[in-house]
Amino acid sequence: MNYQFTDKNHLEVSSGSKRLHLVFLENASIHVYVNECPKDLIELNEVLETKVLRILPPSDGILKMSLSESVDLEIDEKLNLRFLHAGHEFFSPRLNNAKKTKRNDYAEIDFDISDDAKIYGLGDKMAPMNRRGYSYVNTNTDDSNHQDELFPSLYKSINYLLVRSFDRFFGLYFPSTYAYEYDLAKASLNEVKVGLRKDYLDFYLFYGDDPKQITSAYSLLVGHPYFIRMKMLGNQQSRWSYEDEKMVREVAKQYKKFDLPLDYIHLDIHHMDGYRDFTVDKIRFPDLAKLADDLKRQGIGLVTINDAGIKVDPDYEIYAKCVENGWEAKNPDGTSFIGRVWPGDSIFPAYSNKGCREFFFDKAKEFVTTYHVDGIWNDMNEPHSFTGPLPDEVTFEVDGKKREFAEYHNAFPEGMVRCFDEVYSEANRRPYVFTRACMATTAKYAFAWNGDNFSLWHHLGLSIPQILSMSLSNFMIDGVDIGGFGGDGNKELLIRWCEGNILMPFFRNHSSLHTKAQEPYAYDKETVDIYRKYLEFRYRMIPYLYTLAHRVSTLGEMMVRPLFYNYPEDKETYETNDEYMVGDALLLAPIVNQGQTVRAIYLPKGIWHDYFTGETYEGGRYIMMKLALDETAVFVKDGSILPEFDGLKYIDKKKIHRITYRVFGEKADGFLYEDDGDSLNYLKGKFNTYHIHYEGGKVGIQKDHRGYHSTFKEIVFAKGEKQISVPYQENVEEEL
Numbered sequence: 162m163n164y165q166f167t168d169k170n171h172l173e174v175s176s177g178s179k180r181l182h183l184v185f186l187e188n189a190s191i192h193v194y195v196n197e198c199p200k201d202l203i204e205l206n207e208v209l210e211t212k213v214l215r216i217l218p219p220s221d222g223i224l225k226m227s228l229s230e231s232v233d234l235e236i237d238e239k240l241n242l243r244f245l246h247a248g249h250e251f252f253s254p255r256l257n258n259a260k261k262t263k264r265n266d267y268a269e270i271d272f273d274i275s276d277d278a279k280i281y282g283l284g285d286k287m288a289p290m291n292r293r294g295y296s297y298v299n300t301n302t303d304d305s306n307h308q309d310e311l312f313p314s315l316y317k318s319i320n321y322l323l324v325r326s327f328d329r330f331f332g333l334y335f336p337s338t339y340a341y342e343y344d345l346a347k348a349s350l351n352e353v354k355v356g357l358r359k360d361y362l363d364f365y366l367f368y369g370d371d372p373k374q375i376t377s378a379y380s381l382l383v384g385h386p387y388f389i390r391m392k393m394l395g396n397q398q399s400r401w402s403y404e405d406e407k408m409v410r411e412v413a414k415q416y417k418k419f420d421l422p423l424d425y426i427h428l429d430i431h432h433m434d435g436y437r438d439f440t441v442d443k444i445r446f447p448d449l450a451k452l453a454d455d456l457k458r459q460g461i462g463l464v465t466i467n468d469a470g471i472k473v474d475p476d477y478e479i480y481a482k483c484v485e486n487g488w489e490a491k492n493p494d495g496t497s498f499i500g501r502v503w504p505g506d507s508i509f510p511a512y513s514n515k516g517c518r519e520f521f522f523d524k525a526k527e528f529v530t531t532y533h534v535d536g537i538w539n540d541m542n543e544p545h546s547f548t549g550p551l552p553d554e555v556t557f558e559v560d561g562k563k564r565e566f567a568e569y570h571n572a573f574p575e576g577m578v579r580c581f582d583e584v585y586s587e588a589n590r591r592p593y594v595f596t597r598a599c600m601a602t603t604a605k606y607a608f609a610w611n612g613d614n615f616s617l618w619h620h621l622g623l624s625i626p627q628i629l630s631m632s633l634s635n636f637m638i639d640g641v642d643i644g645g646f647g648g649d650g651n652k653e654l655l656i657r658w659c660e661g662n663i664l665m666p667f668f669r670n671h672s673s674l675h676t677k678a679q680e681p682y683a684y685d686k687e688t689v690d691i692y693r694k695y696l697e698f699r700y701r702m703i704p705y706l707y708t709l710a711h712r713v714s715t716l717g718e719m720m721v722r723p724l725f726y727n728y729p730e731d732k733e734t735y736e737t738n739d740e741y742m743v744g745d746a747l748l749l750a751p752i753v754n755q756g757q758t759v760r761a762i763y764l765p766k767g768i769w770h771d772y773f774t775g776e777t778y779e780g781g782r783y784i785m786m787k788l789a790l791d792e793t794a795v796f797v798k799d800g801s802i803l804p805e806f807d808g809l810k811y812i813d814k815k816k817i818h819r820i821t822y823r824v825f826g827e828k829a830d831g832f833l834y835e836d837d838g839d840s841l842n843y844l845k846g847k848f849n850t851y852h853i854h855y856e857g858g859k860v861g862i863q864k865d866h867r868g869y870h871s872t873f874k875e876i877v878f879a880k881g882e883k884q885i886s887v888p889y890q891e892n893v894e895e896e897l
């Protein structure tokens with residue numbers, strides 16, 4: 162075995178004809194590769210490199226080195242790797258499987274896991290948090306009938322695993338755009354196999370001490386999720402479709418009539434002229450800009466859908482331009498590849514191509530400025546064709562280089578959303594761009610929703626692990642269609658869905674064509690009253706969610722979290738699928754089964770306060786709770802101070818003059834991030850951060866960062882029944 166540093170942070174180890182490369186990175190990360198692996202369709206962040214702590218010359222055929230004070234790496238003659246923590250092996254990948262099969266190139270990384278191992282991650286898969294025992298193929302797929310965990314591929318292809326094995330958490334990121342095949346200890350109980358349909362081997366290992374450190378390191382590498390507008394945390398209403406102006410105005414009217422908060426209405430494909438992107442059906446929407454303005458006066462923004470496939474129509478400018486420039490996907494004989502989507506025959510542009518991207522950027526900008534549209538919803542961008550998957554040999558030309566679909570497939574949606582992420586920034590606004598398909602790096606440009614679920618109890622249940630797994634996979638803002646997309650729902654399901662997802666980052670009720678109406682007012686007074694009660698609760702939590710959103714975008718932490726993320730030492734949390742945490746302070750345990758009104762709730766160690774009743778519970782155990790149809794369980798960790806808004810019907814930071822700090826416990830801390838909620842001025846330091854502290858009957862606020870002229874005029878402190886109010890000031894100290 163030979164080894165040499167090709168530069169101070171890059172070690173090359175060779176044995177026979179094999180050559181292994183190790184790049185040591187900050188944040189307890191290491192990049193390992195066997196063959197050169199092209200990465201030009203993926204933009205990873207430059208993570209600082211670091212020196213290996215110690216390296217010993219090979220003895221007994223083993224090269225040993227220390228990556229940190231507690232993590233070591235050993236490499237044997239066959240170039241097998243053994244990662245150890247405090248002398249105990251926890252991850253030993255076998256990399257020697259690069260091979261060519263008849264079908265295609267194939268390389269595989271295998272490793273053994275302990276009997277009690279858990280495997281998390283992989284984004285939107287329809288499965289519980291722990292994906293051990295399942296197999297997947299990560300290649301973007303729209304399978305509209307996916308109803309459970311039997312479907313190996315879904316819309317998103319996010320190649321991140323968080324593993325707990327041999328008493329240690331570690332993270333793995335596989336950065337190729339080619340399809341990965343995962344066998345998560347399905348074929349063999351204690352063996353994980355990750356195969357790539359290509360002939361190179363390459364992975365990042367994150368070996369930090371807990372899920373927080375590991376996931377932050379991964380997020381730093383793939384790029385933190387972009388920082389959202391505060392308004393995006395508000396309630397959103399959608400349907401395929403609000404087909405004309407009258408229907409849209411009716412939604413706003415009903416929301417107002419029933420006194421329900423609303424921030425956005427979404428227009429599905431019927432707003433377009435013949436399903437052509439960036440066009441308007443003038444019969445259905447004679448004056449879309451005026452409609453948008455009228456809604457805006459009521460605090461409601463308008464979001465419009467945009468599909469990946471472009472209608473074949475020589476008279477349609479977008480089609481003509483794509484074909485003229487050769488931006489569309491091509492068959493091997495050089496003709497345009499024609500698929501079928503909503504507009505009928507369609508082409509699929511190579512959106513990542515510079516010229517194509519600039520063209521679509523201009524089109525989108527023209528559209529949103531002409532019609533005063535507030536957000537862009539990107540769909541069918543796996544990309545999907547009703548005629549079946551695009552053949553692997555179809556090519557896309559990206560900046561002078563031809564890419565076969567096999568390589569470009571998983572990069573396609575990111576190329577598409579990148580046309581739009583800067584559309585709003587020219588007007589000094591943060592993007593509102595979301596997508597159905599994506600890969601790990603896409604969160605820099607767009608947030609996500611999880612596509613076409615069904616109005617089924619089972620899908621309500623799965624929404625929790627699905628959104629938490631997206632959160633773990635770097636997608637801070639994600640959500641499912643509240644109430645379910647396909648099929649007809651019912652009153653109880655809608656109510657429980659609202660309660661069950663009430664603090665999930667993206668909260669949008671959406672349903673399919675030909676299904677029963679699913680707006681909260683579609684049922685009865687009781688439904689509306691309960692929906693309103695929880696929407697009001699969500700709006701109270703907006704400053705808490707928004708403060709977290711800022712933290713996530715700057716530190717790569719998570720907004721919504723599985724319990725084990727906050728309590729990694731507590732094994733009881735490892736398989737929890739029906740509870741979730743929001744930041745460190747809130748734990749939610751909804752009912753997700755029909756007819757159920759009593760459930761067991763696991764509370765980790767510590768004291769927990771029922772948010773609604775104030776009752777306290779000792780954690781480290783299960784409690785039983787009765788939850789009638791209008792009740793869901795929300796607990797606050799003792800020692801927390803929640804920042805809250807009150808009375809909002811929509812979010813407009815300029816109009817928010819009161820902030821409430823609600824104290825839980827005798828010694829407590831809270832944080833608030835404040836800015837204008839919409840512009841990019843925060844990048845120039847125009848924001849405030851506050852630290853709120855309560856102890857010995859006194860509450861105090863300290864303003865840590867000053868950069869924004871606050872809109873608050875009044876501060877309320879609340880603790881149990883007690884409440885005091887003071888005029889807004891930067892630093893406060895009061896008895897409470």
Ligand code: GLC
Nearest residue numbers: 401429430466540612613673
């Ligand atoms: C896709 C989307 C869905 C949308 C429909 C029509 O199925 O996932 O949300 O309503 O297309 O555009």
